[in-house]
Amino acid sequence: MNLNKPESFEAIFNRAADRKSGKLALEILLGKKIIGKRLVDDSAAQENISNLGDDRVLAAFTKQIFKSGFVWRVVENKWPDFEETFFNFNIEKVLMMPEEMLERKAADPKIIRNFNKVKTIKANAQMIFDQQISGGSFAQFIQDWPSKDIIGLWAHLKKHGQRLGGNTGPYALRLLGKDTFILSTDVEAYLRAQQIIDGGLQSKKSLTAIQNHFNDLQEQSGYTLTQLSRLIAFSSGDNNVQVD
Secondary structure: OOOOOOOOHHHHHHHHHHHOOOHHHHHHHOOEEEEOOEEEEOOHHHHOHHHOOHHHHHHHHHHHHHHOOOOHHHHHHHHHHHHHHOHHHOHHHHHOOOHHHHHHHHOOOOOOOOHHHHHHHHHHHHHHHHHHHHHOOHHHHHHHOOHHHHHHHHHHHHHHOOOOOOOHHHHHHHHHOOOOOOOOHHHHHHHHHOOOOOOOOOOHHHHHHHHHHHHHHHHHHOOOHHHHHHHHHHOOOOOOOOOO
């Protein structure tokens, strides 16, 4: 672990601004909008997760599972057929599917034929249903989880769901509007260069150190975890962009 003080938010921001054609261009890349003469944070989606039906939660999990290791465009193109094939991800209808029906649907050329991934739909529907039984929707459960322990939510999805480990769960959460950082290649390289982590990326020790670092940057800046994750990626790696 880093024995020196990690660099400040200001240092990261200034380096990213130099690489992305200035502070205004960087702010826009981070998701802010210009309204009149003011920069406004476009974070409304992060306030509305609890308004989603749990069918949309299951759909988001499924979409990211199928995108993992596959061409994203193909998944998007086939997605209307996924919705139709799996009853628009209605939790109760999915849970009522017998094994033979799952196998039959997994062989349907309208979707991506991968039985191991198709099986996760029912397994993750069960996780969502269990939460409903214990109290409240899964969408509300996600909404209420504190961002200062987002790695705890990652761990919950990995333990109780299927194929939601690694970056799959975090990407699904972001798709739903939950504020979370993503451990991309550029972000990981930065964390190692700063000696914030020195072991396995997904170890409990590393994830705790990463969460603490993001919490510190958030306290310094007031930026969301999503924005900070993007900012770190913009400040390092090979994605240097200059606009004339």
